[in-house]
Amino acid sequence: MTVEETYLKGCFTITPKVIKDERGYFFESFNKAQFEAQTGIFANFVQDNQSQSSKGVLRGLHFQTGKYSQAKLVRVITGSVLDVCVDLRQESLTFGKHFSIVLDAKVNKQLYIPKGFAHGFLVLEDHTIFSYKCDNYYNKASEKGIIYNDKTLNIDWNFPTENLILSKKDKALPTLETYLNE
Ligand SMILES: Cc1cn([C@H]2C[C@H](O)[C@@H](COP(=O)(O)OP(=O)(O)O[C@H]3O[C@H](C)C(=O)[C@H](O)[C@H]3O)O2)c(=O)[nH]c1=O
Numbered sequence: 253m254t255v256e257e258t259y260l261k262g263c264f265t266i267t268p269k270v271i272k273d274e275r276g277y278f279f280e281s282f283n284k285a286q287f288e289a290q291t292g293i294f295a296n297f298v299q300d301n302q303s304q305s306s307k308g309v310l311r312g313l314h315f316q317t318g319k320y321s322q323a324k325l326v327r328v329i330t331g332s333v334l335d336v337c338v339d340l341r342q343e344s345l346t347f348g349k350h351f352s353i354v355l356d357a358k359v360n361k362q363l364y365i366p367k368g369f370a371h372g373f374l375v376l377e378d379h380t381i382f383s384y385k386c387d388n389y390y391n392k393a394s395e396k397g398i399i400y401n402d403k404t405l406n407i408d409w410n411f412p413t414e415n416l417i418l419s420k421k422d423k424a425l426p427t428l429e430t431y432l433n434e
Pocket residue numbers: 301303311312314315371372373389390419
C-alpha cells in the first residue's frame with residue numbers, strides 16, 4: 253500500500269496494492285500494522301458502515317462532536333464518489349479548508365479522515381457502494397452537520413444542483429457560521 257498525507261495534517265490517501273490474475277483481483281483492504289507504520293496513526297476502528305446510493309445522491313456534510321467524534325477510513329466498493337472532508341479542528345491552521353478526491357472501484361484509493369473533520373460525498377455512478385471504518389460508535393445525539401453548499405466552505409461539487417438528491421435532514425443542515433456564532 254502507498255500512503256500520502258494531504259495538505260490537511262493527519263488526513264491521508266491510501267492506495268492498496270491490487271494483485272490481478274486471470275480470475276480477477278485481490279487486495280488487502282485494511283492492514284493494521286501497515287496502516288500504523290505508514291501513517292503513524294493507531295486507529296482503533298470499532299464500527300464498519302456501508303451505504304448504497306444512486307448517481308446524484310449527496311450525503312453530508314456530517315460529523316459527531318466531542319467524545320463521540322469519529323475518525324473514518326472511507327472507500328468505494330463499486331461505483332465512484334467525489335469525497336470531501338473539511339477540517340473543523342479549532343486549533344488547526346487549515347480550519348475550514350477542505351480536501352476533495354474521487355474515490356472509485358477502479359483504483360480502490362481510500363481516504364483516512366481524522367477526528368474533528370466533517371465528511372460528505374457526492375455519488376457519481378448508479379449503484380455505488382460506499383464502505384467505511386469508524387473509530388467511534390454512532391451517537392445520534394452528538395451528530396451535527398453543515399449544509400453542502402455552505403458559502404464559507406465554497407466546495408465545488410461539480411454537479412448540477414437541480415440533479416442532487418439529499419435527505420430531508422441534509423437539506424436542513426446549518427451553515428458553518430451558525431457554529432462560529434454559538
Ligand atoms: C451514520 C449511521 C446512521 N445510522 C442510521 C440512522 C438512520 O436511520 C440511517 C441513515 O442515517 P443517515 O441518513 O445519517 O446516513 P448517511 O447520510 O449515510 O450518514 C453518513 O454519511 C456521512 C457521509 C458520514 O460520513 C457519516 O458517517 C454518516 O453521517 O442509518 C446508524 O444506525 N448508524 C450509523 O452509524
